[in-house]
Amino acid sequence: MGEKRARAAIRATILAVDDEPRVLELVVEMLSSLGPFRVLQARTAPEAFEVLSSEQIDILLSDLFLGSYSGLDILHEAKAANPDIVIIFMTAQPSVEGAVAVLKEGAYDYLVKPFRRDDLKAAVERGMEKQKLQRENIHLKEQLALYQISEAMVGSVRVDDVLGLILDFVLKEFKADTASILLLDPATRELKLTQFRGKTRDIQGSYFVLGNDPACRSVVESAKPKVVNKSSPLVDGSPRPRIRSMVSYPLLAKGQVIGVLNVVRTETVNYFSQGELFSLGIVASKAATAIDSARLYEELESAYFDTINVLANSIEARDRYTRRHTDRVRYLTEMLAVQLGFSGEKLKEVRMGGILHDVGKISVPDHVLNKPGPLTKEEFAIMKKHPETGKKMLEGIEFLKPALPYVLYHHEQYDGSGYPYGLKGEEIPFEGRLLAVADTFDAIISDRPYRKGVPFEKALDELVKFSGRQFDPSVVNAFVSVWENHVLDLEFLATGKYLDLPVEAASSRK
Ligand SMILES: [Fe+2]
Ligand SMILES: [Fe+2]
Structure with missing residues (x-):
């Protein structure tokens, strides 16, 4: 108990170092009389280094030369152990050069031996005051930095x-x-x-x-x-x-x-x-x-993706002519997006848009959706409602908002001949222009009851042919690059089985 109280009252821990036993004894005695300090001592530099690395020393009072070690060696070691340590050197000969050198490097003060108790007292008190201010300053800085990192993490x-x-x-x-x-x-x-x-x-x-x-x-x-x-x-x-x-x-x-x-x-x-x-x-x-929290968010997000996949699959289950259409369009749109420099969050939105783009087909009756031949004008009018139906289905769900432009605008055409709004060129949000290319490519390569699917290369020729008319040329160009770079997984497009995909696309399979 007594020891505890004494420790609580200690103002600072001071290490005194001198290779002359009598001097050391005298200094320790002086320090002890100056106040409630914890005073440790060492006679050699290695001994002092040992104490510095194992104890939290506030003030170092050291001889300027200790054997083969100079004041600078001692200073560097002390600062390494504790950056805000107050260092006061003692020197027998008033060597101005030596003193100036150590002061420049961060020593606080020096005393010329023999010195009086009051000189020592004044140096220690001033040193402690400076250290207190320095520590408060560091503390403030740390608080500020911690606040900033917390904000950023939130x-x-x-x-x-x-x-x-x-x-x-x-x-x-x-x-x-x-x-x-x-x-x-x-x-x-x-x-x-x-x-x-x-x-x-x-x-x-x-x-x-x-x-x-x-x-x-x-x-x-x-x-x-x-x-x-x-x-x-x-x-x-x-x-x-x-x-x-x-x-x-x-x-x-x-x-x-x-x-x-x-x-x-x-x-x-x-x-x-x-x-x-x-x-x-x-x-x-x-x-x-x-x-x-971030993990929880990611788990939640993954659950959302599972749900929207189920939703998209349930529509495909009804539509026997477009099996796996969603999966291929999602894949192709992502590949185009990667080629166009999308990454991270943006790429996730692309995936979401790809999966959900035809979700509005849920309202198209079976006889229209599964008709084994071209649609009549009336039937086509029903079919044309699916982008807006899809948008209405999803717009109330905050998390799915980024998918809306893909859903609503994927049947607009670059020359203004598309639906539902007949928008032209850049009036069509880019998401719609992007998805339209992937969507049409897949429609061309897919078998229909009334015609066989077109080979990939010919389908690409079609895209190029209608670039600037039906399609945004920048997206068609991206498709051409993806094709020429041989990064498309053709096996997947043909059979649904994945081969080796580029990292971005591979990481997005879910
Ligand atoms: Fe569609
Ligand atoms: Fe589609």
Whole structure:
């Protein structure tokens, strides 16, 4: 109890270093009399380095020369251990050059031996005041940065985006060289490297970043962070940057470990300070929550896609002449979109539009939908309603809004001869112009009861022939490029079986 109270009252931890035992004894005595300080001591530089790497030292009071170590060596080591340490050097001979050099590099002050108790007191007090201001400033900056990352994460709904934001933030704000996030596979309980930033090769301990380290496993098991600091950077002849400090934080969502955040600094920077470790803990906690929400969102979205697929399939089940039409149009539209530079969210909207474009056919009676011959004028009038019916069906569902332009405008034609509105050229939303090309291509290649499907190459010739009349030339050009690049999965178009697809399209099979 008494010890606890004493510790609570301690104003600072001071390390005094001098190789002359009598001087050291005197300095320690003076410091002890100045106030409730915790005073540690060391006689050599290596001894001091050991203390610096294992204890949180606020003030270092050191002789300017310790054996073969200069003031600068000592300063660099102390700053590495704790960036906001206050360093006061003591020197027997007033060597101005030496003092100026260490002040330039970040020492706070120097005292010329022998000095009086009051001189020491004044230097320590001023140093502590400066440190207090510095720490408050750092704290404010950290708060601001944490606020910014929280805001950014709230705005992201994709797990990948959230992970990227966290890692970019960690590298920048915590001056780390490498950071990675490993997520736990709920089924196998294995950690999987999900994203990383920075150097991963050519640093010793890359196994740590990649998660192949018992330390990461222990973080998962204990749900507690682990900090590994490497002591004095003694030269080991290795040309690779050496790990200075490694931190592995558990990502906890709803009390469960869902992964780990690993952060690494190499020898060029300092250890992580207590304040930084605290902030990293906050980042890890916010990150875990954001990952959890993003996962929920993705699950929900995938459930939505399953539902709209069921909806689209139920229409196809009635329409025996256009089996798999939806699937092929969805695929072709996505391939065109990729060629035109769509990615991410935009590409998902394309998929949604492809799947749902004919959803309004639900209102077309069987005898019209399945008629084994060309439609009469009246029947065609019924058929022509399907874009607007589809739009009405979907417009109340927020999540499906991006699909609406595909549904409503896919039968408009570039020259204004299409339906339902007879829009012309750029009046037709691009989604409609895009889907129209894929939709028509599929209609040309498909068998009908009254005619055989046309071979792919001839169908492409048709598209080119009507480019600028029925179709937007930019979309037809994209189709020609896709064709010439040999990226279309012709086997899939012919049989419905997938072969090797380009990554974007392959990732969108669902
Ligand atoms: Fe249609
Ligand atoms: Fe269609």
